[in-house]
Amino acid sequence: xxxxxxxxxxxxRLLLRAFExxxxxxxxxxxxxxxxxxxxxxxxxxxPLTTFIAGLATGLKCAAGQAPDGHAMQGAMDVARAVAKAYxxxxxxxxxxTPAAGTAGTSAPTxxxxx
Numbered sequence: 001x002x003x004x005x006x007x008x009x010x011x012x013r014l015l016l017r018a019f020e021x022x023x024x025x026x027x028x029x030x031x032x033x034x035x036x037x038x039x040x041x042x043x044x045x046x047x048p049l050t051t052f053i054a055g056l057a058t059g060l061k062c063a064a065g066q067a068p069d070g071h072a073m074q075g076a077m078d079v080a081r082a083v084a085k086a087y088x089x090x091x092x093x094x095x096x097x098t099p100a101a102g103t104a105g106t107s108a109p110t111x112x113x114x115x
Contacts, residue, residue, distance in 0.1 A: 024069055034077045034084075041088035054080040 002010070008028050016022050031051055038050035054076040061072040 027073075030074075030077055034080050037081050038084045041084040046084070050080050050084065 012026050012028055013022075016024055016026065034054065035047035035051050039047040042050075054073075057076045057079070058069070058072045061067045061075070062069055066072070067075065
């Protein structure tokens with residue numbers, strides 16, 4: 001029987017092949033880490049939404065020639081992690097009975113992702 005890590009590695013390779021992205025290196029642990037931060041900082045369903053949007057941002061940056069795959073992916077993961085943590089901090093500071101400061105649209109941190 002395969003371990004969870006082996007299954008995820010195999011699944012990742014199959015998905016990459018299906019999308020003709022075999023040359024893309026995916027750091028599965030980093031993706032899962034960001035998903036975990038989103039799930040615990042926002043709500044559980046934020047995990048797949050966050051990783052999808054980070055992947056979309058990565059693809060758009062790469063397609064526009066703004067960054068190579070690895071740099072764009074790490075930058076997107078860094079932004080997603082920072083926004084999720086900022087959201088949690090805003091929620092923690094919100095007074096009971098009032099809308100939380102971060103719910104209307106937490107913005108990305110300033111500066112270049114990954115710095």
